[in-house]
Each structure stands twice: as structure tokens, then as C-alpha cells.
Amino acid sequence: MTLAIGDTAPAHELPDTDGKQHALHEDGTTTVVVFTCNHCPYALAWHDRLAGVADDYDVRFLAVNPNDAERYPGDSYEAMQKRVAEENWTIPYLRDEDQEAARAFGAQTTPDVFVLDGEGRLRYRGAPDSDHRDPSQDAVWLREALDAVLAGEDVARPETDPVGCSVKWK
């Protein structure tokens, strides 16, 4: 299943690295959900740009790690906790242990970015920007989408191809 633009996101709650549960969308609040992980160079290359968006916008911003930690121990819950502590994350980093959220959203890669409006409808899905190698891109596709959603306008580019490592399914 893949969430299409305009669809309402499924209700999921996932634990962050402190064990606190977070709903993947809340009524009345714009939410960015980024499926990401610890071990993928694409996710790592885009991380600072995404964190910059979280700092710059008054929206909920959630990172979700759905990868199979048995085959990829670098994506275990403990490894997530270690990374959050070492890098002083301000973004909640959620564990999708049973991968149900990733399947419900149709996440394909890490990173894979989803923007939900205040009614939980999908307004943008795809890559942060066009080039993981170019920091000056500054997650511009995501920023454009958020600017539009927060202004109550249509997103001009609602879908782009997600680019990154495949989600590591169990």
C-alpha cells in the first residue's frame, strides 16, 4: 500500500528513543514524517538539511526508523538512542519495530519524506531536494511544500521520487 497525495494518513503511534509515544499525525497540526535510518549514506547526507527544516518551521517533525535491526544492527533501538544522545537531536526519533507504519505510508527508501496537513492528509511525498551531494539545495522541495501548506495553498510539486537506500524489510 502506498499513501497517495490527498489520502489521510493512517493512525500510528510509535515510541521515540526515550520511550515516549508519538502519533504520526495530530489534528490541526502540520507534520513532517521522514523515514530514515542510521546506516544509509543518503539519509546521513541529507540529515543536517532536514534538521534545519525542523528548526526553521513551526511544525511537528518526526524521524522514523523502520529498518530490520536483526540484519542491520546499526539501526537497532539502542543504536538510535546512542545516535540521538551523541548528536543532540531535537527531532523525535521513532522506532517502527513492526514496520507497519512504513508499510502503511508506502515508504520505499531512507530518506522518504511525507508532509501531512492539519487534517492528516498527505500533501507532499518524496525527496528533500534534488541532490544529496549539494548542501546548498537545503531541502528546498520540502521547504516549498511546507510554505504552501502553511499558507493554505496547493503544493506546486506534491510528489518527487524518493532517493536513498531501500527500506530494509524483515
Add this chain to the structure above:
Amino acid sequence: MRIELLWWEGCPSHPEALEELERILEEEGADADVELVEIESEEQAQAERFAGSPTIRIDGEDPLPSQEGTPFSLTCRIYRLRDGRISPTPDSDDLREAVRRAL
């Protein structure tokens, strides 16, 4: 000179790495074709000492060794560019130096 590019389908970076490698080989005047080796299983990854996609070997050696302790598995390889940024593909200058050493 024998050049192999080992790749895994779960990582989209190998076409970019191949293009860069072939460009550097041509610019350096290296008379070598790149042999593409697809890694399809964890067992093959272990046997080939595959530290992630893409892995480049020149005359059987990995000229851009990964961090010690990196497990051999079906994964995307993490490279560090010379400016410190993380990248799914090697730094072009590192790759060029490796090719020059092998000529």
C-alpha cells in the same frame, strides 16, 4: 589493470559511481574495462568481503578501505568526501589517486 565494481540492487548509487570511475579511467588514459559484479546474497557479501554498494576493486584490492570493523553485508557503503561530508559514492580525487597508483 583489472577493475571491478561490486554493487547491490538495494542501493541506487552504483550507476553514478560507474560513470565517475569510467570518466576518470578515460581521463587518466587507463586501458581497462570495468567488470560489474552484482552481490545478491548475504553469503556472497561475506565471501566477497563486500563492505557495501558500491565497492571498487583495482587488481583485486579495495583502494578505498572502509572503516575497520565495517561488517560485510548487503548494504549501501558510506564514503567520506575530502571536505568531510558523507556520500554514497567515493570522493573523485580519492578515486583518481587510486587509479594513478595502479597505472
